[in-house]
Amino acid sequence: MAILISIYSFILGLVLGSFYNVVGLRVPEGQSVISPPSHCPSCGRRLTIPDLIPVFSYVFLRGRCRTCHQRISPVYPVVEASTGILFLFCFLHASSISEIIAGWLLVSLLMIVLVTDLTRMLIPDKIVLFFSILFFVFRVISPLHPWWDSLLGTAAGFSLLAVIAIVSRGGMGGGDVKLFAVMGLFVGTKVILLGFFLSAFYGAIFGIIGLLTGLIGRRQPVPFVPFIVFGMMTAFFFGNEIIGVYINLLF
Ligand SMILES: [Zn+2]
Known part of the structure; x- marks a missing residue:
């Protein structure tokens, strides 16, 4: 059971990390975090499932857009992987459910401001x-x-x-x-x-x-x-x- 929840925590972190990238890139621009759907910032092509798998897409695409071959920022996979690892760590280290959720919330804030700080030097x-x-x-x-x-x-x-x-x-x-x-x-x-x-x-x-x-x-x-x-x-x-x-x- 603990192993299942560990895997779940890690995957939840990867997926949320992917969302935190979007939040961190769009909020400073005053854009909505929901629409439009994710697209390549260079050629504008709308991303589909094979582009959107946290960390793995970046590795399989060798860090480039499938259409225009423009480099994808390494901030994306770094934030996804970090969120996954830290979510897993929260689950393994915490002594109560409240502590797990507290850890996840703190990681969430830190990952979003990590994106804004790395891309624009602001919080x-x-x-x-x-x-x-x-x-x-x-x-x-x-x-x-x-x-x-x-x-x-x-x-x-x-x-x-x-x-x-x-x-x-x-x-x-x-x-x-x-x-x-x-x-x-x-x-x-x-x-x-x-x-x-x-x-x-x-x-x-x-x-x-x-x-x-x-x-x-x-x-x-x-x-x-x-x-x-x-x-x-x-x-x-x-x-x-x-x-x-x-x-x-x-x-
Ligand atoms: Zn592109």
Whole structure:
């Protein structure tokens, strides 16, 4: 049974990941996420079933459109595969149904803003607002312990990022501030603070390696959301273990 649900979680993630690509590409343009149906951005051909199977279509088509042979962005299969893997991980790691759904919701928000950040370097207000309502309703039904940790988490995420946005003078944008405020409501103080520090830590390591190897230029802006995904997922799944180890080291 567990194996069946594992497979189901993975496939659900792949399919939703495919939808999150559409959401992430269309919402910043002010387009509907339902119509028109998916089409090739270069030649406009409407995509059919063989083009629409998550990850596999990209691999079989060798990353090119069947009609015009224009390159398909690797963001599509990366987001599909990541959503599938993270959905499966949520199922395997969570201890209750509520925790599985919470994990899936958090992954969903992160994957959509990953698409918008990778393709346009922005985090749309509409997406953050939509998830703030979803997260609020979820936390009314299934509150954190204690429930006011949602308030504290929002305040912590907002104020920490706002201070950094002011100090860094544009290094961190308003989108990041709102994103962390909304995630703080959902995951509480401990996870949001740890999540931010891990995101910054992963980003710094990537930056140092990138500069040393010449992969990225000194003034080149790097999207931050990929590191937020890793940071938040580590904090969400392993927060208690990490904080436990840290406290043991201190005392
Ligand atoms: Zn095409």
